[in-house]
Amino acid sequence: GFKKERCYIASQGPVKNTVPDHWKMIWQENIHQIVMVTNLVEGIKTKCEQYWPCGGKQMVHGNLIIRLNAEKERTAYVTREISIEDKKSGKKRNVTQYHFTAWPDHGTPDPLYLVLFHRHVISDSKAGHSGPLLVHCSAGIGRTGTYIALDALLEEGRTTGFLDIFKFLKKMRYSRMNMIQTSNQYVCLHYALLEAFTMKDTKIRKDEFSEVWQSIRTDHKALNHQRLNKEFKELEQHVGETKGLSPSMLNATKDDQNHNQYNAAMSTTNLAKNRNKDVLPMDDKRVYLVSYGKGRSDYINAVQVPSYTKFVGYITTQLPLPDTKVDFWTMIRDHSSSTIVLIINNANEADLVYSQSGNELTIGQFGIKISAREEVENNITKTTIVLSRKDDKPRQVVLFQAICNSIPDPIVLCKLADLISTRATMSNDPITVVSSDGAKNCGLFCAFANAVSSMQIDNHADIFQLVRLLQLRRPEFFTDFEEYKRCYEALHLHLESANVYANF
Template sequence: SLCLCLCLCLSLSLSLSLSLSVCLSVCLSVCLSLSLSLSLSLSLSLSVCLSVCLSLSLSLSLSLCLSLSLSLSLSLSLSLSVSLSLSLCLSLSLSLSLSLSLQSVPLLARSPSTNRKYPPLPVDKLEEEMNRRMADDNKLFREEFNALPVCPIQASCDAASKEENKEKNRYVNILPYDHSRVHLSSLEGVPDSDFINASYINGYQEKNKFIAAQGPKEETVNDFWRMIWEQNTATIVMVTNLKERKECKCAQYWPDQGCWTYGNIRVSVEDVMVLVDYTIRKFCIQQKPQRLVTQFHFTSWPDFGVPFTPIGMLKFLKKVKTCNPQYAGPIVVHCSAGVGRTGTFIVIDAMLDMMGAERKVDVFGFVTRIRAQRCQMVQTDMQYVFIFQALLEHYLYGDTELEVTSLESHLAKLYAPLPGAGCGGLEAEFKKLTSIKIQNDKMRTGNLPANMKKNRVLQIIPYEFNRVIIPVKRGEENTDYVNASFIDGYRQKDSYMASQGPLQHTIEDFWRMIWEWRSCSIVMLTELEERGQEKCAQYWPSDGVMVCGDMSIELKREEECESYTVRDLLVTNNRENKARAVRQFHFHGWPEVGIPTDGKGMINLIAAVQKQQQQSGNHPITVHCSAGAGRTGTFCALSTVLERVKAEGILDVFQTVKSLRLQRPHMVQTLEQYEFCYKVVQEYIDAFSDYANFK
């Protein structure tokens, strides 16, 4: 029992990250207790000692505390009175442990770093260096990240460590340094009311450009708004969701609608704009005068890791830069702990400024400097790599956003030949898109032997991460696959299901997909047969009812419009004994070769589909041509671009198509289709006599 007790104490002490001295103290106490058959009072002392050690572990569960105490009681063969005493001490220690129930941020184990130097990197070497450092599963990037000093200076956290302030810290191991912490004005009669877990952080060449803060806790929301007011902040950047993996990451510090008072600051919601990657909320805050504060809430950061592509983050960051007034105080950036994602955002901002000013970046040096202002800034090697990915994305493709008023002049430049390129600007732009690598290794399900026959074109198979999954048929394997991909729209994720035209033997799967994902709108961009070849099986009845497995499809109405046919279908799931209305828009304006002669038909089609969506609910729109890439991608691109034009008066055809191609291979398949996107947008803009109509 002595050996068992020693091992248990030692392993627990090590796993709870207690210091070596505490480990030895606990083990020595147990040894002495056992060997000397200590008296009741000494046993109680031992119990208190162990209880304090246990309470130091803020993540230790109640059951583990109980198990340890019981095992110690048994191994020590204590008398009933001693056991009762131990139980009493255990209760006290548990109460203490619960009262100090602070969380800690898990910190990655660091491998030994080298003495290598990491000087600033010229931007023209960025792609080459990225490829070199990402080889062998990011080996060199991990070495570089591990070489970062955890804390470059000797800094105290005395204010954060005060007993009065411990409850204000979300994580016990993420505390602001005294020299860089934000000081609030003291409240009369409230000791230490000047403390908030937030730190000033420098930008590229601007002192205290940012405040890096933890996500407010319920008990610190009033302090958060005091900081916003006192620092004259006009912009809040939020890089976490309120809950992730069922854990609270940040208290909701704003009202959903109307107004709410936090301390002596009144906050009212003026406007909310929800987009696919982020939400913009405008608040009117007032104490005596009133001010406008804008919150930019990035919602596309996954629970694990980093975003799939930096495109959304770069758009988000540009919006923040554009909207933050020059007169305003520091931009407040927060995630949950205020170090990982917060640091990532700040570093990308600073390095983009450095890239523009010096044509080089110094990620290692800048992270080192801001870690002297707040601990653990840029928390993981994945975040560190993501910074480089964002910088490379910006360097390779630049800023391709346009105001609608500048589209005509931009098109003139695109049609002009590029000096020394042997092609025009439009062709050069499209070549950049075709250079995006197709990730064949991420198409596992579509390439299974059982599913190969379900693909119309073997070069166009959905990626694993966003393929549309349908329920497995009872007793049949490999029946969850359909050649279709979820595609993000302007305002929400998974706005579209980009699908191939059904084959005769996949019609049932197509309708199972429609039913499972509650799609009420189908956009068909091909004829059943073109140039003597089947492009799509007829998956609806010409009249009467068509039965496909458990699904019955009935044609209720058919109407010919100028460039498309509308078919109203009643889809019944016979197994569930439920029915739904589905509307199909069959576009006839796409010629067998080339592209439509004008954009009017496509503009009208998009408007009709959007109206149908408003009436039927915003479930995914099913879009298909034959292979589900060329015309399908063009429709998705135009729908997204035109919606943004209406909402913001801004367009970005290049990045919209690039994003589509990252979600499904060959979306917007030809240069002609890419040019058509620009032409339709220009035609749409020309249809308005003045810009005010976009608002």
């Protein structure tokens, strides 16, 4: 480590016959925190044996009894609370495992995800625990070395104001050869350190959110000194720094970026399928159609974005054009989306998705039958649709529709979030969110719903970072300051409503 010897244990991921040794080491070395930076299986290759029990069960290895007490899933990682008991002495110990799941099989993770994960680990560190931090991936050198270097160098930089990355790498390799295995991991470390050193603390606890919102509402300082305005300006600075976009391209027009990012969207075949030529999906972020018909392509103006608990929690897309209605329903079918949130400016726009007058219609190869219509509240309607296609099993899709002049009222956002939360607990499907151009209001709804989930799971929310994570997928989210402010306003209302109900 920076100041402490034996600060970390770098380990390989256990294989089947070394799981008992793994737990023996954890007990012997007084370990309270485990950082795991590999998935159990990547591609077709097993990377690590599952060495912890499933919920409700226990494992026994020699004298040690291991139980899983709690498990919480977020977009890029899972935390597990595990208890270990020594049958011989009767002593018990609690261990927290932080399992980072967003490291791609070939490549490196987005630095923002890695730094937010690291921030969670260090925020949980217990001052009274003297044991080392156990870090493992599969072989225990590449990803493991990258994480350890991030942790140690961040502490060194914050303490001394200086750091020497190359020197620390050599120091690690004296203890374990090949730590940080590839040049890409070494580059990733630099970007992650830059992110970590410049990241501000914008997280707000549930019990302080009301006070923070009141201070925002009554802030009469000059605009460029107000909290939300400063955050929004910083989002604008970050927006071009999406993965794969070089600094020289940040201020380039879509035409200039075409060869780098937007080949499919700007091809002659697909260009007319976009409502807004300034809101296009990047090639490595776009949703692909699989079962498209004759004369169509795999293109649709849609991107996958994360929910608070899943890497692909939502599909955000533009309101279909008359010519792309069949592509929209192909996407719903191909990606097994059973819930649609439709945010439109006037009622007539809904006819581009389904029929508001008749109960049956045909769009390309799809039959769409309305089985139920219901007025919910706050001008929200619920429509149950049976989607069918020849030689395919019919499937039910529920569509929630909200009509708003510009951006949805806070009460509408709250109701929509509660409605889709109920649906999300019933299935693992991505929720499709539709607005005019697939950016305005889509980003607002997804960020707000993620903030609600964050409050429910972790008792805090970081709207600034939640928006940044969405902008990695579609930089055109939140180009309007009023959307950003509305996210805070709606979250305040949701928390106040929850408090009122809790007091009954």
